[in-house]
């Protein structure tokens with residue numbers, strides 16, 4: 164019997180989601196036995212033309228990671244949608260926008276200005292910037308145009324499932340693969356491979372309903388109580404609003420959760436929810452003191468929307 168056809172693609176991504184796939188270790192051999200990997204630019208010399216030549220829906224499952232940052236990302240997202248029966252937004256970039264999505268705090272013009280002119284490590288006296296078309300002796304060279312802002316996969320094509328995490332943890336990846344191979348997938352549109360709770364629910368630390376007079380950054384901590392909730396010790400932790408599924412990896416090593424699994428079920432705007440959670444533990448009724456305490460949170464947008472700005476209500480800076 165023919166094996167199901169699998170594809171794994173990276174758009175605007177760091178490649179970590181592909182590496183995470185290998186974290187399933189020897190189970191990768193089970194995957195190899197069970198599926199036919201037909202397209203995966205990270206590990207195989209396959210071309211876009213190979214995908215274009217396929218019949219519509221010929222690929223059974225495509226795991227698509229990365230954001231939609233440029234014309235090439237968009238073209239391949241549309242192509243893989245057409246050629247795949249099941250399209251999964253794999254990882255935080257494709258699902259929520261992730262770290263590349265923080266570029267939505269600025270725009271293409273400002274990014275080009277900094278990267279090609281103003282950055283201290285750049286020397287560009289001729290003010291050269293990448294062009295979408297460049298004439299050379301042998302013809303014309305082209306580069307995909309960058310969009311003004313970053314979009315998630317489901318903001319450009321129809322997506323069957325979302326699988327959050329930066330990157331998703333190995334147990335989650337394997338659970339999703341097993342579900343795919345057994346045909347035991349949930350309803351279309353579901354977030355797969357997660358627990359229907361928050362990181363706080365998976366976290367072994369104790370909460371005592373304590374309020375705080377100050378927020379401390381991790382490198383400033385001298386004495387941390389390993390048994391107690393980080394947030395109640397003044398360390399920002401996004402656990403109260405973050406989707407469970409990683410096993411509270413970061414709090415277990417005394418680092419605040421950064422929120423890479425995206426908003427937990429029922430939370431429409433993660434930053435808003437977190438701002439509310441933080442406000443509720445500030446130990447003061449004096450407006451000036453509250454302002455001073457809250458002012459200790461460096462980069463609130465980058466803290467509360469770190470992994471989900473493009474998919475949040477804010478979306479981007481206009």
Ligand code: SF4
Pocket residue numbers: 176177178179180181228229254255256257261262328329330
């Ligand atoms: S989700 Fe994280 S690990 Fe995956 S591609 Fe994006 S930045 Fe990299």
Ligand code: SF4
Pocket residue numbers: 362363364366367368369370391392393394395400401402403411414419420
């Ligand atoms: S806020 Fe963070 S440290 Fe506290 S219980 Fe939740 S996940 Fe654990």
Ligand code: SF4
Pocket residue numbers: 329362405406409410411412413414419420421422423424425
């Ligand atoms: S604890 Fe938070 S930041 Fe760390 S892996 Fe889990 S969801 Fe991601």
